[in-house]
Amino acid sequence: MMIQFVTVKRLLLVLAALPIVAFAQSLPDRQAGQTGGIFLDVLGHPHESYIELLRTRGIVQGYGYGIFRPDILINRAEFLKILMLAADGSEVYDVENRSCFQDFRGQQQWFWPHACMAEQKGIIEGYPDGTFRGEQTVILAEALKIAAAAWDTGLPTYIQAPPNWYDPYMDLGAARGLFDYFPFNPEHLLTRSEMAYLIARFGEPIAYVGSSSISSSAPSARSSYSSNKSKSSQGSFLCGNAALESGEQCDDGNTEDGDGCSSICVIVGQPIRHAALRIEQRDLGSVIHAAGSKNITLMAFDAVASRQDAWITDVTVRIASGSATAATNYRLEADLDGDGTAEQVVATATVQGTRLAFPNFQVHIVQGIPTRFEVIADLSPNVSADRIGLSFATDDAGFIAAVGDEDEEDLSGIVLDADECSVSLCWIRVITAPLRVVTVRTVGNLFITRDSVPIGSHQILAGERSDTLLRLSFYATGEDVRVRSLDIGGATADTERLELYTVGASMPFASARGSQCAVLATGHFCTNTDFLIKVDEEKTILVKAVVKSDTEGATGNATVVLTLTASTGTAHAVGARGELSGVDLSQNDGDSTAEGEIFVGTAAPGANTAITGVAHDIVFSKLSSIVSDSRDSDDMPVPTTLSTIGTFRFYAAQNRNTKNGLNDVELRTLVFSVTASNVEMDTDSFVLFNTLDQSVIAPCTANQPTNEITVTCTDIHQRIASTIDSGQNIGLALRASVLDPQIVESGNSLQVRLTGLSDRSNLGTIEWHDGLALFQWVDLSVTTVRSTLYRTR
Structure with a gap:
C-alpha cells in the first residue's frame, strides 16, 4: 500500500505536557537517585519492565540522552554498583575506606564506594593479587553468588558437597525460576538488561535510592530484609492481587505485561503516538584502496524507530575530506530483508558541490529493530592519489527526513550527540562517529613476513610428509593482491616437493617444485598456482615438505632450512598482481614509501630482509x-x-x-x-x-x-x-x-x-x-x- 506522507505544520500542545519527551536530554554522569526520563532504547524490549523498575527506584541512570544500552555486556564495576544500590540503597556511600583494592589508586572512581562496601560486608573478596578488575565481564554464576551474598540468601543444603563451586547458586536460581529465561550455563555472560531481570526476579526487596516518586522514606532492602523474610518471593507485597500495597507502583489484578501495569507491578508508560528516530553512525575506521576499486563503503549508519514504525525518505551527506571526484556512482544501500547487511540500492546521489543528496525514497524502519544504511561508491580509476570522507550534512536542518508509519506525522527537529534540542521538540537524534577517510592509491602493496607463531625444528622422515617447516604471513594494502609465483629456497635434493596449506586445512592448496621455477636453482621450489590475499586481512601460509624415500633416491643426513630471498632481481621470491587494478606489483625499490610494491621480510615500507626458517634434519628412521x-x-x-x-x-x-x-x-x-x-x-x-x-x-x-x-x-x-x-x-x-x-x-x-x-x-x-x-x-x-x-x- 502506498503511504501518503503529510507534513505537520505544528505539534499539538498536548504533546508538550506528556511526561515522556522524545529523546529527553539527561546528564551522562547523574548521581544515584536522579531517575530522569524513561530509556528510549528499551521500549518494547523483553526486559523493559525490569529496567523501568530499577530506574524508578533510582538504581540505574543509563548513559544519558535516553539511552540505556540494554544488550551490551555488563562489567564487574557496573554490576556491583547496581546490585549494592538495589540491596543496600544509599547506605553504600557510608563506607569509609574507598581504596580497599590494589587497583583503587589515584583519583577516586565512581564505583569504588560500592565495591568497598561489598568487600567490607564480605560479599566479595577480589582476586588473589588484591585487585578488583572492574572492567571484566560478569558470568551468570558469579552474578548469582554476589546476589545471594548481598541479600544474605540461604543456599540449598546437600548430603555431599556438590562437585562445582557454582552448583548451590545455580540451584538457587533454578528454585527461583530464573532459568525460565536464562540458559542453564554458569559461564553465560550477562548483558545490562539481563542484570535488571536477575535483580527484579531474584525475589528479594529492592531499595529506593534518594528521592523516589513512590516513597521518600523507604528503608534499604537489607535493613528491611529480616522482618520480611516470611513474605512472598516478590518482596513485601503480592503483585497481581488487585490491592495496591507498599512497594508497588500499581496492581491491576494480573501479572501481564503490555497493559500499563507490568508483571512486577511497575507502571510502564504507554508509547507516545508520535514516532521518534535514532540514527547511529558507525565507526568504520579509515582505509586505503586502489584506484578503480568497486563497491567501497564510505559511510554507514543504523536507524532505530521507537513508539511506532517510521519511514526514512531523504538523507543528505557532505564531502568532509577530499573531493567528490575521488569516487563515482554514489548510492545509498539499505538492509531491507533484516539480515544485517545493506544490499539493496534505495537511492542514487545528486551531487551538489560538496553535498550528496539521496532524495525521494522510502525505507520502512520497524520499531525497535535497527536497519543498516551504507553509502557506497566506486573509486575513480584515473587518479594517482586522492581521498574522500563523508559526514552528515549537519548544516542542513533537514539532512534526515522521516515520517511516522501510523500517524503519518513528519519527524521534525534533529539533535546531534550530546547537544540540546534547539527547537521545542526534537524527534530525531543523530549520534555521529569519527570520519572514515578512504585514501585512493594507484596500486596495492604486498607484505610477506615470517609468521609470529614459532615453529620448532623437526626430524623429517624420508618417504613421508613433514610437519610444518615454515609459516609465512601475507598482508595486502590498497587492494586485493593475487600472488602469482612463490620461490622458496633451502630445500635439498631429497625433497620431492613442497606443499602450501592454509591454517587448519588438511589438504594443500598449492605445490612447489623445482621444475616450476622460472630460473632453475638448486634447492629452490616454485609454485604455479595463484592464490588471493584479501586487502587488510592477514593470511598465514604453512609450508610442509614431501621427502623421497631411500628407494626413490633420498641419501639422508641432510639439513633443510627454508628461505625467501631478499633479492629483487630476476630470481626474486614473490610475484604478484593487483586484483582490481590489474597491475603487476613492482619488486621493492628499497625506499620508505609503498608504491605498488612487494616487500619481503618487513611489515612496513623499507628494504627487503631474507626470511629464514629454523633448521630441520632428514632422517631414515625416527x-x-x-x-x-x-x-x-x-x-x-x-x-x-x-x-x-x-x-x-x-x-x-x-x-x-x-x-x-x-x-x-x-x-x-x-x-x-x-x-x-x-x-x-x-x-x-x-x-x-x-x-x-x-x-x-x-x-x-x-x-x-x-x-x-x-x-x-x-x-x-x-x-x-x-x-x-x-x-x-x-x-x-x-x-x-x-x-x-x-x-x-x-x-x-x-x-x-x-x-x-x-x-x-x-x-x-x-x-x-x-x-x-x-x-x-x-x-x-x-x-x-x-x-x-x-x-x-
Whole structure:
C-alpha cells in the first residue's frame, strides 16, 4: 500500500505536557537517585519492565540522552554498583575506606564506594593479587553468588558437597525460576538488561535510592530484609492481587505485561503516538584502496524507530575530506530483508558541490529493530592519489527526513550527540562517529613476513610428509593482491616437493617444485598456482615438505632450512598482481614509501630482509614417542633396597625406507635426570636393562648421591638390546640401590625423568642412529617424560 506522507505544520500542545519527551536530554554522569526520563532504547524490549523498575527506584541512570544500552555486556564495576544500590540503597556511600583494592589508586572512581562496601560486608573478596578488575565481564554464576551474598540468601543444603563451586547458586536460581529465561550455563555472560531481570526476579526487596516518586522514606532492602523474610518471593507485597500495597507502583489484578501495569507491578508508560528516530553512525575506521576499486563503503549508519514504525525518505551527506571526484556512482544501500547487511540500492546521489543528496525514497524502519544504511561508491580509476570522507550534512536542518508509519506525522527537529534540542521538540537524534577517510592509491602493496607463531625444528622422515617447516604471513594494502609465483629456497635434493596449506586445512592448496621455477636453482621450489590475499586481512601460509624415500633416491643426513630471498632481481621470491587494478606489483625499490610494491621480510615500507626458517634434519628412521612404562603408581613409598626406579617405553615410527632392509632406531646414549630429595643413592649401582631381559645390563654413571643426580648410560647398544624396529617399541628400565630412603625426618621423593627433549639446540639427552647417521636430539611433542614419583609427604 502506498503511504501518503503529510507534513505537520505544528505539534499539538498536548504533546508538550506528556511526561515522556522524545529523546529527553539527561546528564551522562547523574548521581544515584536522579531517575530522569524513561530509556528510549528499551521500549518494547523483553526486559523493559525490569529496567523501568530499577530506574524508578533510582538504581540505574543509563548513559544519558535516553539511552540505556540494554544488550551490551555488563562489567564487574557496573554490576556491583547496581546490585549494592538495589540491596543496600544509599547506605553504600557510608563506607569509609574507598581504596580497599590494589587497583583503587589515584583519583577516586565512581564505583569504588560500592565495591568497598561489598568487600567490607564480605560479599566479595577480589582476586588473589588484591585487585578488583572492574572492567571484566560478569558470568551468570558469579552474578548469582554476589546476589545471594548481598541479600544474605540461604543456599540449598546437600548430603555431599556438590562437585562445582557454582552448583548451590545455580540451584538457587533454578528454585527461583530464573532459568525460565536464562540458559542453564554458569559461564553465560550477562548483558545490562539481563542484570535488571536477575535483580527484579531474584525475589528479594529492592531499595529506593534518594528521592523516589513512590516513597521518600523507604528503608534499604537489607535493613528491611529480616522482618520480611516470611513474605512472598516478590518482596513485601503480592503483585497481581488487585490491592495496591507498599512497594508497588500499581496492581491491576494480573501479572501481564503490555497493559500499563507490568508483571512486577511497575507502571510502564504507554508509547507516545508520535514516532521518534535514532540514527547511529558507525565507526568504520579509515582505509586505503586502489584506484578503480568497486563497491567501497564510505559511510554507514543504523536507524532505530521507537513508539511506532517510521519511514526514512531523504538523507543528505557532505564531502568532509577530499573531493567528490575521488569516487563515482554514489548510492545509498539499505538492509531491507533484516539480515544485517545493506544490499539493496534505495537511492542514487545528486551531487551538489560538496553535498550528496539521496532524495525521494522510502525505507520502512520497524520499531525497535535497527536497519543498516551504507553509502557506497566506486573509486575513480584515473587518479594517482586522492581521498574522500563523508559526514552528515549537519548544516542542513533537514539532512534526515522521516515520517511516522501510523500517524503519518513528519519527524521534525534533529539533535546531534550530546547537544540540546534547539527547537521545542526534537524527534530525531543523530549520534555521529569519527570520519572514515578512504585514501585512493594507484596500486596495492604486498607484505610477506615470517609468521609470529614459532615453529620448532623437526626430524623429517624420508618417504613421508613433514610437519610444518615454515609459516609465512601475507598482508595486502590498497587492494586485493593475487600472488602469482612463490620461490622458496633451502630445500635439498631429497625433497620431492613442497606443499602450501592454509591454517587448519588438511589438504594443500598449492605445490612447489623445482621444475616450476622460472630460473632453475638448486634447492629452490616454485609454485604455479595463484592464490588471493584479501586487502587488510592477514593470511598465514604453512609450508610442509614431501621427502623421497631411500628407494626413490633420498641419501639422508641432510639439513633443510627454508628461505625467501631478499633479492629483487630476476630470481626474486614473490610475484604478484593487483586484483582490481590489474597491475603487476613492482619488486621493492628499497625506499620508505609503498608504491605498488612487494616487500619481503618487513611489515612496513623499507628494504627487503631474507626470511629464514629454523633448521630441520632428514632422517631414515625416527622415534615417534616416549612414555612412562612403570607399573608403580605415583605417591608410592621410596624403595629401600636395590630397585627399578624408572621405566620408559620407546616407540619407532613406521617408515618405508626399504633399501637394504627397513631402517631401525638404534638407541646409543641415554641421560636421565634423577631427583632424590632427602634420599641417598649408591652412585655405583645405576644400571640400564631391557625389560624383556633384566639379567643383561648396561652400567651407568651418576654425578652425585642425592638431590639432582645426572645419570649417563653410554654405548648401551653394545651391551643390551636397544634397537627398535620400524613401527615397533621396546621398554628400558633404570635400576639402582637406595642407601637411605629418608636422610632426615622430613618429606622425601624419588623420580627419574628424561628432560631437554624436542630441542635441536640441546644435544645429548638421547643419542641414536637411523642406520645412516648419528643424532643427538629427538623430535617429539613433549620436552620431558617422567616415570613414577615415589615420595612420603
